[in-house]
Amino acid sequence: MNVEAIIEEHKSISIEREKAILVGLILVNESEWIVQDHLDELEALADTAGADVVKRITQRKMRIDAATFVGGGKVNEIATECKRHDIDLVIFDDDLTPVQVRNLEKKIQVKVVDRSGLILDIFARRAKTREAKVQVELAQLEYYYPRLIRQWTHLKGSQGGIGFRGPGETQLEVDRRAVQKRISFLKKELDKISRQRSTRRAGRKDEATVALIGYTNVGKSTILNTLSGKQDAFVENRLFATLDPKVRRFEAKPGKPILVIDTVGFIRKLPHHLVASFRSTLEEAEHSDLLVHVVDLSHPRFEDQIKQTRKVMESLGLSKKPELLVFNKIDLLSNSSILERAKENYEDALFISAEKGHRVWELQEKMEELLFQPNDSMELLVSPEQLKNLEENTKNISILNKKWEEGLIRLKLVGKQNDLNNVISGLGL
């Protein structure tokens, strides 16, 4: 049986919801509430994957236990709770090594999944198109490859469900060489898909493109629907609703169409295999003229989400692209102080409610302004350090005509007015 067929089979097996326990470690320099916040998010992930969380177990510890991640006493406590509540799976908030998973499963007698495994599982369920399926399968196989030695037979009950969708159970049947073969086949497929994408992109290279990026569930697809006046992008109050980038053309001003691309959402600790294999999808953001970074202002940890999103952006080489911050869901704010503070802290940002349609016109106008603004230029005299700073930190600006002049450098900057203004304030001129 090929791996793809087995993935399909497993998707169909596990419709029933499973009962889960979440486990988080509080290391010395961490505070309990941050770990609880992370577990809130893990609970949302578990819910999306089809599990109901019955209990959370945390442990304060100086360092991670190499053999079982948490300490021996904690493992016993988890095992007891699993029996008491008839638990199907234990989900750890941090990544576990294959050895830790094996040891834990042996002791707890229930399957053990980590955050990455859970996210991969959700992606496997959500993948609809050929492209998304190939990307998810590749990420899963690379993730599971080092775990092939797991002995599933000792676990209770049937072996379906979370952590087993996708290649999961085939680990017993397919030997490592076959997996390696499949991985190289999938990589070739991805190359093909990536080439097709770039051909498609070449066909629209004269059009202004905007990519909607941001943490998962912030409202990117809702914005796409509101802007294009259609309701065809899939919106859901669960994590990772969108896996395939949708492109919509909308024409606010005649003759000046804008292509808006909706992308897959980011999350804290997005598994690196996933980032790597979703590269071709995320290339859409790489090739856009403007990134609209959407933030859910009603989320208590929105600032951390901005940070996490920027981290992923950096790893994808997107941090130098022009970025417009858009705070969404302002209709959900119960007091105005959050909005006021955010407006002070993020002066250039926009504040909208995509669902209610509040101030979405501002987003349209701002996108047009940033995309269709003519280039401007200015001349500057800078020190070598300032030039270095410019070269490293300026977004979307060309630095031309560099000439030495008495220990300083005369140069010309070409770019949009906004970007040029940012340069001037950045250099303190």
Ligand SMILES: Nc1nc2c(ncn2[C@@H]2O[C@H](COP(=O)(O)OP(=O)(O)OP(=O)(O)O)[C@@H](O)[C@H]2O)c(=O)[nH]1
């Ligand atoms: N109250 C309120 N809810 C919103 C707003 N915008 C989006 N939502 C809701 O937030 C949830 C997530 O919206 P999506 O548009 O699917 O979010 P997304 O960023 O595309 O999420 P992923 O594709 O999972 O990354 C849905 O339940 C939306 O109805 C808003 O302005 N106000």
Ligand SMILES: [Mg+2]
């Ligand atoms: Mg979406």
